[in-house]
Amino acid sequence: MIYMLSVSMVLLFLMTLTFLWRVGVKHWTYWIIVPFLSFNLGLSWYILTEELKGWPLYSTPGKDQQLLFATISKPTIFVLVIKEGSVEPRLYGVPYTDNMAAKVQEALKSIKKGQRVMTSRGVESIGPLEFYNFQYQDKYPKNY
Numbered sequence: 632m633i634y635m636l637s638v639s640m641v642l643l644f645l646m647t648l649t650f651l652w653r654v655g656v657k658h659w660t661y662w663i664i665v666p667f668l669s670f671n672l673g674l675s676w677y678i679l680t681e682e683l684k685g686w687p688l689y690s691t692p693g694k695d696q697q698l699l700f701a702t703i704s705k706p707t708i709f710v711l712v713i714k715e716g717s718v719e720p721r722l723y724g725v726p727y728t729d730n731m732a733a734k735v736q737e738a739l740k741s742i743k744k745g746q747r748v749m750t751s752r753g754v755e756s757i758g759p760l761e762f763y764n765f766q767y768q769d770k771y772p773k774n775y
Contacts, residue, residue, distance in 0.1 A: 640675050644668045687724040691760050698748040698762060701735045703727070708735055710760070712750060725760055738762040 647668055651661045687709055696712040699720055705727050713720040725731060738748045747765035 634679075637675050637679060640672060644672050685722065687722040689724040691725060692721070692723045692750045694750060696750045697765070698738055698742065698750060700742075701739055703732050703735060708732060710735070731760065734760070734762060 647664055651664060654661070687707075689707075692710060692712045693714070696714050698710065698712055700711040702709045707724045708727050708731055710723045710725055711720050712723065741748050741762075741764055748762050749765050751761040751763045
């Protein structure tokens with residue numbers, strides 16, 4: 632989708648230049664539109680090549696999101712989570728502390744054992760990120 636937007640931007644740039652060339656270089660709109668279009672074309676290129684590379688969001692993940700993976704590297708702990716019902720995971724950068732690193736390592740051990748790990752504190756609460764093991768029995772009780 633973003634590539635279609637970029638192609639349409641280039642086509643708009645070329646059509647506008649063609650139109651303004653036919654109208655005349657001395658027309659006042661030429662000197663306003665060409666710099667504006669050049670700036671937008673350059674900004675689109677920068678956003679496509681630099682900004683949309685999947686950089687993490689530097690905040691705390693929301694409440695009740697499933698932890699998929701985490702990696703610890705000072706000064707940031709990177710946490711990959713997914714919301715329930717969503718198909719797209721989100722990468723978060725959480726500030727490194729020894730306590731947080733221990734919690735993340737414990738959560739990763741639980742994931743390796745096959746346990747589903749969820750986040751329990753989100754942006755709406757104050758404090759560090761916490762994890763808990765998802766209780767399948769509470770969510771999916773047996774029907775007799």
